[in-house]
Amino acid sequence: MKNVILFQIFTVLLALINAWEIENVLVSSIKVKDFKQPEQIHISFGDVPTKMLVTWSTMNVTQNATCLYGIQTTNMIAKGYTRKFVDGGPQQHTQFIHRVTLINLKPGTRYVYSCGNGVLMSEQLTFVSMKDGSDWSPRIALFGDLGFVNPQSVPRLINETKKGMYDAIFHVGDFGYDLDAQNGHIGDEFLNLVQPIAGQVPYMTCPGNHESAYNFSNYKNRFTMPGDEDMDKMFYSFNIGPAHIISISTEYYFFWYYGIMQVPKQYEWLENDLKEAAKPENRAKRPWIITMGHRPMYCSNNDKDDCTHHESLIRVGVPYLHFFGLEKLFHQYGVDVMVWAHEHSYERLWPVYDRKVMNGSRDEPYTNPKAPVHFVTGSAGCQERHDPFKNQTIPEWSAVRSLDYGYSRMQIMNSSHLYWEQVSDDKDGAVIDKVMIIKDKHGPYQ
Template sequence: MVSVVGAVFVALSLAPLLVLSVPPIGTQPEQVHISYAGFPGSMEITWTTFNETEESTVEYGLWGGRLFELTAKGKATLFVDGGSEGRKMYIHRVTLTDLRPASAYVYHCGSEAGWSDVFSFTALNESTSWSPRFAIYGDMGNENPQSLARLQKETQVGMYDVILHVGDFAYDMHEDNGRIGDEFMRQIQSIAAYVPYMTCPGNHEAEYNFSNYRNRFSMPGQTESLWYSWNVGSAHIISLSTEIYFFLDYGVDLIFKQYEWLKKDLEEANKPENRAERPWIITMGHRPMYCSNNDKDDCTQFESYVRLGRNDTKPPAPGLEDLLYLYGVDLELWAHEHTYERLWPVYGYKVFNGSIEQPYVNPKAPVHIITGSAGCRENHDTFVPNPRDWSAFRSTDYGYTRMQVHNTSHLYLEQVSDDQYGKVIDSIWVVKEKHGFSAWF
């Protein structure tokens, strides 16, 4: 009798371990995030399962209306991570269409084999007089993501309409056979399931030819999220890959493909009717053309690949500075350096302020912002003691940038220090009475 009781006791004591050893339900949606699909009335919903499901479905409805009265279906793509385990996951994508501009929606995603939590988003306001609000940062890991909690709260209370993540995710998504990528996507779900999470690739995404980045995110266009453009309010936003200048093993031709695409996109954006409607042209790319850090990165070199191109390719690969200047790009957003740096209006290593008293009022060159201090395991970068005269403000605090495009002539930027409990440590107004190449003269 005693032995029977003992056996029962042992079995019960092991029960929690036995329960914990049961694998998770592989058809359960996770890592939910949304992005703008690039055309009016649209939103792209993306999520992951680890087993295949018969369908990929989003059920949704207007906030305050009948719950889940609308249904949209999409498809799943098998992604096999390049690590030694060859881990499989299914990336589901569903495009919602015919959304009412500026209207709030409630949704969940999945299938009859498992549904996500319930989330909400606001369809993009399609008015060009709308003043969208952005949070902007790069270089956020899932170890030491210091700014994440503040961004989660601010997003959930409705402070932002769009998030711009300017490269370098998770540190790194491919590690531990893609599990680090999974964990990072779970961490940002509390932001990215509620507002469009718009991205560009960074150097930390390079493993297996950027496959984790290209498969996990769903940006507009047909370039696997490497480069694309979209419109919001009075701004035309262009996302670029700076990494094509550094990982030539994946194809030198990508430099020329992006350059030709970018030139055509800028030509279209600069047609008089388009520039009148959306005068602000803003670019985002991971590695900056200029910086005053002391780490010998590309931006610390006068012969920057991103700025001037490469002469060691056949034919020589063009850089980006002249093209962006020629088409009157107003603002260039960068990351990569784990610091914040605001530059005076600069072109060709020379400062072109609007005036001594008001440098950002009618500036005579693009304005550059470097915002790569969201927090990651590589900690801070440092600065050279004496920066060149194009460097206006620098900080090594962890933090992120806020931006609001107020109207066709006024754009506001500020830097938040998470080290200083959310204090705004820098801010500027960029004011432009006219836009385009002629604005430089």
């Protein structure tokens, strides 16, 4: 009798297993890509605080790009457009990238949203729209050189995003290592990795050297920035609180074979943008001018990168002729802070111009500095690990250096105070460097 019962139990289990296998065979036979779930969702600021740009991908063609959004429920709808993107690798990996602009947002308000084709929608995500005006204190996380392999800073950044610590993220070039690697699949995986961050906090970017494949096609197609929604320029600017932010492509100085006019075109736009930001009425409202670009003007790393050269291309421009150099231009218009990456390390500089330290005073170097302040923050974590420093000859303009994995935080406190700190992920989130920049007056340096 016992054996009969055991046999019956075995028979029932076998039937259940067979049913499970048949169900999975049927499921696997469906062309899942015909109904691919939206993925790689990320947001960025629009050109005004009442807008937010949403970008995502599907692996099979899905038209009718749609976002549902609202303050507590998704009772608003926005439509966008879809473009086919084919990676330049031998597999010709193809996906469809969708862009929608959310409009009529109430500044400084939390929204819920999902995106898709109107039928198959993504999970519901949230974001806070930008506050209006200049009388508030933006909190920003900044880093560059973050890869899909060894992305050490990501878990901590995800946790801090959930806590609502940031109003924006600045990713200062070099994504995934690389977006085009493995026929673009690494780019897919990287953007899915950072979706818990970039899908909930505006993810503002600039290109790095690791995006250069196929004329930066992966970068241009995967991101959407204000004033450059088609990403054909790779430079743009926007306002946030009491600051004017300028994002540039340093890579134009190194990839001339993609077009010899890209440097002068960017330089012309950049000077016009600085002229507008420096007008007295604009500077009074947004006194801080902050730039971000991938390759630094200065660094003290032990390699042969451009920033280790006495006359770096970014700093002085075209060799010998010195056309289109950025240091003189930024000095002329009184840029306050320059943010860079590229070197897999962290370095804070003393206020510096033309390789000379220009501190505010001996005791308070960052109070009314006589030149811009540079930060190099490229240690978020990637497969290439660290770029060591030169330890025997530390330049006089180098103030603090670290090889810890981590990222930076910036809070633009008000019109006169800007706070910066460096977080070490190696030291469990400890702040290993901090500085308050104080400026009673903003404008061209004497």
